[in-house]
Amino acid sequence: MMEPRWHRDPETRSHSPGAIEPTLVLKDGPLFFVQSSDGQPASSEGGLFFKDMRLMKPLCWTLGGHPVSVLSTHLYAAHRGEVDWTNSPLTWDGTTLLPLTLHGRMTFVLAHQRLFIRIRLKNFAPMAVAVPFVLDLHSTFDDIFQVRSVVPRDHSRAPIIPDMGTREVRFSHVGQHGRTRTFSVAVEPDPTAIDVPASERAAMTFKPSLSPGASAIFSFEVAPTDEESRRPSAAALSRRVFRAALHQSRQAMSWVHAVTQIDTDNTDYNRVLEQNSHDLRALITAYPEGRIVEAGIPWYVAPFGRDAAITGLEALLLTPGLAQDSLAYLAHWQGSRLDPSRDEEPGKILHELRQGELAGSRQIPHTPYFGSIDSTLWWIITLYETWQWTQNHHWLVRLAKPLERAVGWILEYSDPDVDGLLEYQRQAEHGLANQGWKDSVDSILDTAGHVPAGPIALVEVQGLAFAALNKAAAMLAMLGKGSLAEQARRRADTIQAAFSAQFLPLAAEPPVYALDGQKQPVRALTSNHGQLLFTGILPLDEAEWLGRRLLRPDMLSGYGIRTLSSQSPFYNPMHYHNGSVWPHDNAIIAWGFRRIQAWHALQVVADQVYQAARHFPAGRLPELYCGFSRRGAAGPVPYPVACYPQAWAAAAPFFLLRQLLGLEIVGPRQIILNRPLLPRWLNRITIQNLEVAGGTAAFRLTRDAVAGGVTCTDLGGDVAVQTMASA
Structure with missing residues (x-):
């Protein structure tokens, strides 16, 4: 049979010539795969994940008992990766094999909620070679929160003993939530041996005899199973691998033809847009309640309210369907009662929803968890912007009740001390202390370096609430809800007045960053201030001053605006929120630059984020990168555990492009x-x-x-x- 021509995929995105990306990241629905390209034990954070559980650690492989030498890696959209490797110098059965003699090509495909692997081993030596190739499987069945070390692993559970057949190995685990998780690894042809070197592990050994120029092909299918999984096809395994790749190629091309088609005279920029478009497609997951774009791989492959709403807004230029689906999904899970154990309040939009073992056994509050002060605000903002973008009034009518409930949450629950501002304070025992978008525990520090006591009122949250309420008032008026629209407008005015009194300085300096529980100001210049610019809460002269201030060297890194000024005593360019650069953050700030007509600033930010993207493999923007100042032609310093891809980072280039275009909707069929x-x-x-x-x-x-x-x-x-x- 003719060998499948994997390279014919029209959506191929290879890395720059000779580049070796150390990690492949692939996703299809609830299944995602993070794999080191050299097949050696690397970070403990990778592996094969399914529905918030890591089924197995990254695959390991050796040739003749030695690690292989990686030649190149290739990424095909976001569903298929390919690694080319060769042998290192080795001696086997008395024969010395020079390096660069055997060539291996491993193809990984995610499709139909399965991982398919195809390995072709070819002999370029002048004599016959029979060198063992070993593929090592290591099951874990760890909840995602255990992989992240948020919750310790249960070492008291029974060991996982593989169930071995001639061509299949099966691993099973009964979780604390009572559900059985299983995955099987089928192989074709028969391996020479299947060994169990330790509990939770199985090693498959192949020892083909290859004459000069001959090849051997091994096919694998890793199939997670639970109550909802489908049965595998009865076709030969090698055929299933080929069909999986073909299916995903067609799906990727269907996406390309369905979304906006953008072509420029800059091939690097085209590459950035194409790869991030494919990443957005991969991050969309269908649930019984609907489809939503999930936040990012590996830590955040789950519904997140803030992330999904912002991503949908950013991606309107690419496709409004992403926002429409995500907003409807979030409306389904909208808060309906007072539940302090989950920080839930009526009308509130969720922060995070999980379906793993720890969530199922109620050891974490993410069922869903509602600890976000701004998810509801971004949901309203994106609802308005999507309605304006599509001019689809019937669609807005379908979300009228969730809109009313969201506005009701702002009016009833967002200001517990009734001072006119929005504040948050954790109620859930295992919830988030900080509930703005910078939700790491030390993202807000007072002058002494201490985490201030709550409730906390954040600077950008007041602007978001002001914008959300005014946009909600416009939608409610159109829906015939005049009384509630007027309440929303009055509440917006109250917020602006309180903001002006308590956040705006008397001299030329940035607004206060936050107010603590005693209404004492927390001062720092952050990117949060930049997110005020699009909201309209600032007087124009204040907004223009702030826009200029954000372009000074302490904020502008050369690859975007930092999260915290380098003049702050707590600045750290390697910190998650206190000095790093986030692409989505910069895209939102750029939206504000257009609103205040800061044309130069808009171009600077768009240029710097694009220049950063050019340095990442395939133009794929990560969640964040370090905020070190730019050094000539050197690229940005990667943040070591950034999600990659991340939804709102992948959507950022499209939102930046929209700001450059100045695209505005005048009315039906008019822009x-x-x-x-x-x-x-x-x-x-x-x-x-x-x-x-x-x-x-x-x-x-x-x-x-x-x-x-x-x-x-x-x-x-x-x-x-x-x-x-x-x-």
């Missing part, structure tokens, strides 16, 4: 490009199949080298495209 900008690395951009304003738009922007500025050509969609003078 305007308000003072569009082309960055210095773009001379042309063509956008087609843009689902907006109740129709489809297509246009091209071109830099006018003679007259200066940007010219727009309408390419004939059923949405009229107009342009205001370019900046």
